[in-house]
Amino acid sequence: MNKMPIYAAAATILLSTTAMAQTTVPPAMPNTPAATTPMTPGGTSGHSAFIQQQRADQHLASNLIGMNVYGGADENLGEINDLVLDRTGTVTAAVIGVGGFLGVGQKDVAVPFQAVEVTRNADGKNRLVLRKTKDELKAAPEFAKYEAAPATTGSVTPTRPATTPPATR
Template sequence: MMKTIVAGLAGTALLATVAFAQAPTATTDKAPTAATATTTSASDQWRVSKMSGVKVYNEANENIGSINDLLMDKNGNIKIAVIGVGGFLGMGEHLVAVPYEKLKFTNEAIAYSAPATSPPGRPASTTTTGAATGTDKTATTSSASKWYPDHAVFNASKDELKSMPEFKYSE
């Protein structure tokens, strides 16, 4: 019984080596190769796959939503940004379509100062979002390392976006 198993494994190993030793036949009817883009990127390029979820703020630095989708025309130009407003964890979110050229993108993190409550006799401290560096400047990140901007700015309030007609994907 054991001899049969060993003989079967040895035969399988021999057949497998013969299969790997065969070279594929060369074909001459291959399609011409297309020109490819460079493998390095410019600092002004972003990955569309990373744009989904980018926060959208208004001119007053209030978070008004996030980008859910980008719609492009047949030439590949992005024309519409679908922004999700309100909701919690995707539930109850109101989708609106805004012209893509109306969005302004920035790589600088949002920073704001708000007075914090402090005990009597102590000066009020300030709170800054982003990386704390000991100064009141915000840390900037390069889009070349992140492949997407920090946030977008759209000149509207959250209530104005909620009052816009809801965007629906057609079937």
Template sequence: MKSKLLMSAIAMPAALALGTSAFAQDTTPPPAAAPPAAERMETTPAPTTVTPAPGAAAETTATGAFATAQSADEWRSSRLVGTAVYNEANERVGDISELVLDDNGQIEHVVIGVGGFLGIGEKLVAVSFKDLNIAREENGNARVTMNTTKEALQNAPDYKYHTTGGMGTSD
């Protein structure tokens, strides 16, 4: 009797599982009906004129431009952040920590971490992007230099992140 009850307890869920999976395979959803012609709206986006940046490989569409490849005179932000900054005497004065963009998407400032060890005790200083010289080394890496000294950066005012919310919120 016990074995009969045990077999029933095992067989019942298995039968239900097989039955529902077979049922699920047999049903097909009905095709979605197209809305009547009177309800469909035919719209065409207004064409816009977009001028790609000089040297940028771009493909123009009705809604804007899409870049298809990085040009030789462009830099990816991920390649600049973390890059060492040197002065004209070839002394390392800091590392790029952040790129700060203005409302037009242009790089306004570069935040440089000065001093410290592995980010501890590091001072953040913002300099104008225009003050940096970025050159491409033979290996393709960025070589960033600026006309300053490590002492000048250490004595510069601390950079404070905007913390009232939105895109400028600090980590």
């Protein structure tokens, strides 16, 4: 009796059951914002590894950089030149260019980002308010960007191989 058709049928059944046993990722709950879906550990693929949409309470750095910052009395204090992030991605400071005219004579001052009130108007535009005065920012210390220590490039004199005196017997 030829057992080959039985083996082929058994292999077909086994292969088809493994395909049916694969699970699919369930869709997100309808009331869960897409931006709060946690990332899967290890960077695995799938929709839960990505943020799909910005939430209403989130702001893009590209929209904040270059924006004017206003004081409590609605005076223009300067503009956001940069944002400082820590290793976890938290924005720790806003670097504001203050003083000067058309960038000349301007200095950068960093303030804790929590001190900057970021709001969104009804028309969707951001507004930045810092409860400081122009004089306080002008008197503040200038922000210095991190610069790595320069590498030493001192010349190295090559060493000569040691010479051994001729052996004496």
